Amino acid sequence: xxxxxxxxxxxxxxxxxxxxxxxxxxxxxxxxxxxxxxxxxxxxxxxxxxxxxxxxxxxxxxxxxxxxxxxxxxxxxxxxxxxxxxxxxxxxxxxxxxxxxxxxxxxxxxxxxxxxxxxxxxxxxxxxxxxxxxxxxxxxxxxxxxxxxxxxxxxxxxxxxxxxxxxxxxxxxxxxxxxxxxxxxxxxxxxxxxxxxxxxxxxxxxxxxxxxxxxxxxxxxxxxxxxxxxxxxxxxxxxxxxxxxxxxxxxxxxxxxxxxxxxxxxxxxxxxxxxxxxxxxxxxxxxxxxxxxxxxxxxxxxxxxxxxxxxxxxxxxxxxxxxxxxxxxxxxxxxxx
Numbered sequence: 001x002x003x004x005x006x007x008x009x010x011x012x013x014x015x016x017x018x019x020x021x022x023x024x025x026x027x028x029x030x031x032x033x034x035x036x037x038x039x040x041x042x043x044x045x046x047x048x049x050x051x052x053x054x055x056x057x058x059x060x061x062x063x064x065x066x067x068x069x070x071x072x073x074x075x076x077x078x079x080x081x082x083x084x085x086x087x088x089x090x091x092x093x094x095x096x097x098x099x100x101x102x103x104x105x106x107x108x109x110x111x112x113x114x115x116x117x118x119x120x121x122x123x124x125x126x127x128x129x130x131x132x133x134x135x136x137x138x139x140x141x142x143x144x145x146x147x148x149x150x151x152x153x154x155x156x157x158x159x160x161x162x163x164x165x166x167x168x169x170x171x172x173x174x175x176x177x178x179x180x181x182x183x184x185x186x187x188x189x190x191x192x193x194x195x196x197x198x199x200x201x202x203x204x205x206x207x208x209x210x211x212x213x214x215x216x217x218x219x220x221x222x223x224x225x226x227x228x229x230x231x232x233x234x235x236x237x238x239x240x241x242x243x244x245x246x247x248x249x250x251x252x253x254x255x256x257x258x259x260x261x262x263x264x265x266x267x268x269x270x271x272x273x274x275x276x277x278x279x280x281x282x283x284x285x286x287x288x289x290x291x292x293x294x295x296x297x298x299x300x301x302x303x304x305x306x307x308x309x310x311x312x313x314x315x316x317x318x319x320x321x322x323x324x325x326x327x328x329x330x331x332x333x334x335x336x337x
Contacts, residue, residue, distance in 0.1 A: 001103050003030045003095065004078035008068050010037035012086040013046055015221070022089045024051050030082075030095060031055065035072030037062040065168065066184035066193045073175075073183065081178060083171040087221035089118055094216045098172055101160075101213060109177045109201050109208040112166035113216035116153060123152050125220040128167020130157035130331075131212030132195065135319040137258050138245045140165065140195055143212070143331045147323050151330055163212045164202070164313065168194035169220045177201060177208065185247075187294055190233070192240040199248040199313065206311045231280040238266055238288035246293050248313075263289065265320070 005027050009016065024032065034047050035057045047054050057072045069083060080102050082095070098111050115128040124130060129144030129151075143161075144151045166172070171194055181200050184193040201208050242262065249255040270285040315336040322328040322335065 001080065001099060002078040003080045003082060003099055003102075004033055004076050005030055005082045005084055005095075006033040006035060006069075006073065006076055007084050007086050008035045008037065008065060008072065009039060009043050009086050010062050010068075011039045011041045011043065013039070013041040013043045015086045016043055016046060019087055019089050019221075020047070020051070022091075023084065024054070026090050026092050026094060031076075031078055033057060033072075033076055035059060035068060037064075037068045064186075064189050066188050067186035070183040070186060073178065077175070079175055081171075081173050081175055083168065083173070085169045085220065087118070088170055089219040091217050091219075094218060097215045098213050101211065102172070102174070105209065107207050107209050108211060109174055110166045110198055110210040111172040111213055112163070112211075113170055113218050114153070114157070114212070114214050115167055115169060116217065116219050117150075118219040118221045121219055124150055125169070125222055126150060127169045127220060127222055130214070131161065131163035132165035132167065132198075133316070134164055134195065134199075134314055135316045136314045137261055137318060137320075138241060138249075139319050140192070141316075141319045141331075146319060146329060146331065146334075149323070149329045156332065157212070158214045160211060160213050163210050165195040165198035166210055166212075167220075169222070170218050173197075180204070185243075187243065188240045190236040190240075192237070192244055196240070196244045196247065199244065202311060202313065203248060203250075231278075231284045234281055235284040235288045238269075238285060239291045242288070242291065243293045 005023060032054045034054055036044055037059050038061045044056055047056065057075050059068055059071055063071055073081065094113060098113065101111065102108050112128055112131060114130055115125045117123045117125040124144035126145055129142035132140055132142050134140050141147065143157050181197060181204060185196055188196060198210055201210070245255065245258055245262065249258060266285055266289050270282050273282040273285060316322060316334050328334050
């Protein structure tokens with residue numbers, strides 16, 4: 001089985017200098033690609049000069065994460081993709097256990113390693129931790145990270161398990177399935193592209209598996225593409241969450257009830273920002289509330305993938321209730337049904 005490690009880059013020269021040497025050192029047996037979103041900071045020159053075996057794919061402009069990968073991966077033909085952020089440090093042998101499982105399990109569609117914080121290597125990292133899930137209302141959380149509460153890695157998740165979504169920071173997927181589903185939805189910018197794709201994979205075929213593989217380990221810097229304090233982060237989170245529900249919930253009644261609940265939560269969030277005098281964030285919430293998924297994509301591959309088999313996509317009814325009202329701070333404490 002052939003695997004390609006593919007890094008999407010835009011003006012990430014300093015990150016590449018810091019993190020790419022580990023990728024090159026510990027991934028030499030596999031094909032290495034850099035998809036560049038029209039950088040002007042000598043990123044390509046750095047890779048060509050220091051790592052000439054790396055294949056360079058040039059996008060004509062900054063196409064962001066989803067469309068950047070969609071376009072670039074048209075030129076990558078290995079059987080499994082590892083989509084890796086340019087701010088990830090990998091470790092010796094990180095690919096071996098994941099390749100082994102893709103070889104042995106024909107239904108394995110998506111996988112992710114254990115993702116730890118580069119700045120604090122004893123803690124899980126926000127974006128993915130030990131594998132992702134969503135609640136009934138489509139809000140994401142992870143083993144090792146619930147909302148903004150992040151756990152120390154004490155070996156509590158040192159067991160492979162099925163997950164609902166894998167982190168886009170280090171995202172393994174079979175090429176065949178990526179192509180069948182049309183890749184990432186390019187209307188998603190900066191957030192939840194991978195969660196939406198994972199949801200569509202389950203809708204397309206409930207036999208497909210997504211797994212967290214614990215004995216593969218990487219360290220993620222995080223926050224490189226969009227600073228966590230940036231008001232645009234709030235906008236894209238709310239906007240993309242709405243779109244994800246619209247696309248992936250099949251029942252019209254459930255879609256209405258979930259959307260109503262999310263709408264009321266977003267109204268409360270907006271009032272919190274207003275009372276806190278955070279006016280930019282207040283307006284970003286309202287801008288997201290009134291965002292509509294483009295009608296031009298009504299028949300596109302990645303628009304709506306209705307479930308062919310009924311499956312329960314959630315284990316927790318409300319992660320907001322569990323965390324904020326019931327004070328459940330760790331994944332192991334949740335009332336999973």
